[in-house]
Amino acid sequence: xxxxxxxxxxxxxxxxxxxxxxxxxxxxxxxxxxxxxxxxxxxxxxxxxxxxxxxxxxxxxxxxxxxxxxxxxxxxxxxxxxxx
Numbered sequence: 001x002x003x004x005x006x007x008x009x010x011x012x013x014x015x016x017x018x019x020x021x022x023x024x025x026x027x028x029x030x031x032x033x034x035x036x037x038x039x040x041x042x043x044x045x046x047x048x049x050x051x052x053x054x055x056x057x058x059x060x061x062x063x064x065x066x067x068x069x070x071x072x073x074x075x076x077x078x079x080x081x082x083x084x
Contacts, residue, residue: 008075013068020061027053 003009031049034042 010068010071013065016061016064020057023057024054027057 004011027049031046031053033046034049035046
């Protein structure tokens, strides 16, 4: 609990994963709604939402998580160099 209060433990990576899954669900729902509503290019647009939406959300989430992993590795390096 002390690490959490001193901001040593990050909760944002967990939130990023939750937001990723919400984005996947929303993109699939939007894709299905686009296909069902009909129209000139609705099937192509709907499939694009279903396929590309989760891919774009995953790439964005991975970029954000990499930033936090860099921070974790820098903390480990700092901790290891303080012992020497």
